[in-house]
Amino acid sequence: VLTPGQVARFWAEGVLSGIRVLTPEQAARAVAHLERLEVAGQERLPETAEDPLQRLIRSLILHPRVVGAVSALLGGVGGVRNGDLFIKEPGLDRGIRWHVDTAKPWPDARGLVNTWLALTPSTVDSGCLQVLPGHHRSLLVDGPRDKDHLTLSTQALAALDTSKVRHLELEPGCLSIHHFRTPHRSDGNRTGTRRIGVVGRWVGPLVTPEVAESGQLLAAGGPVPPGFQPRQTLRAGWRSNREG
Numbered sequence: 001v002l003t004p005g006q007v008a009r010f011w012a013e014g015v016l017s018g019i020r021v022l023t024p025e026q027a028a029r030a031v032a033h034l035e036r037l038e039v040a041g042q043e044r045l046p047e048t049a050e051d052p053l054q055r056l057i058r059s060l061i062l063h064p065r066v067v068g069a070v071s072a073l074l075g076g077v078g079g080v081r082n083g084d085l086f087i088k089e090p091g092l093d094r095g096i097r098w099h100v101d102t103a104k105p106w107p108d109a110r111g112l113v114n115t116w117l118a119l120t121p122s123t124v125d126s127g128c129l130q131v132l133p134g135h136h137r138s139l140l141v142d143g144p145r146d147k148d149h150l151t152l153s154t155q156a157l158a159a160l161d162t163s164k165v166r167h168l169e170l171e172p173g174c175l176s177i178h179h180f181r182t183p184h185r186s187d188g189n190r191t192g193t194r195r196i197g198v199v200g201r202w203v204g205p206l207v208t209p210e211v212a213e214s215g216q217l218l219a220a221g222g223p224v225p226p227g228f229q230p231r232q233t234l235r236a237g238w239r240s241n242r243e244g
């Protein structure tokens with residue numbers, strides 16, 4: 001799925017974008033399916049293996065091209081720790097502040113990556129993901145203390161050059177991958193349509209439960225690494241910019 005050049009670029013920058021996973025038509029069908037099943041005020045993905053929404057989101061995160069891309073980066077896959085749906089409703093200004101996805105520093109955190117699959121156009125106007133390339137190995141000044149405090153402080157941000165921000169615009173059906181230690185944020189949605197991103201939080205084959213901060217993984221076709229229990233279902237949050 002990825003060329004050696006793309007793999008090298010990911011490890012240099014902590015981010016890779018524009019990987020085609022679904023055709024635009026398949027992405028549109030996934031949105032229609034999702035919107036038939038979604039309920040108002042949904043906060044989590046249902047966790048019954050056969051639930052149709054669970055099956056839909058699980059199949060998007062475990063799409064063979066997503067698994068192939070993660071495997072190319074990590075030298076195999078351990079599994080998916082959890083997922084998140086990030087839905088930005090039209091015309092809502094609220095964004096997400098600069099943060100990282102783990103307090104574990106490099107190199108312990110090396111095998112932790114996120115896949116971000118766009119189901120609708122993700123653009124500067126709709127609040128696409130923004131990243132600071134090249135910082136996944138950095139020891140952040142005043143960095144996050146633990147998994148419940150991952151937002152970067154003013155001091156941490158002052159030590160980073162946020163003018164180097166990269167906007168990860170994606171067409172429907174395209175994927176970006178960002179390392180857990182790559183600082184990222186996003187703005188509100190100024191367009192008239194929803195911005196929907198499906199995020200998988202992946203663990204590589206050499207990661208321990210202590211570093212993953214979880215003892216369970218959704219398997220991605222192979223065995224989960226030593227110390228983890230395999231799960232049949234995906235745990236995922238349903239995050240909307242309607243709530244805080």
Ligand SMILES: O=C(O)CCC(=O)C(=O)O
Nearest residue numbers: 086096114129186197199
């Ligand atoms: O989709 C977004 O706007 C934010 C995603 C994010 O923060 C994440 O994947 O950790």
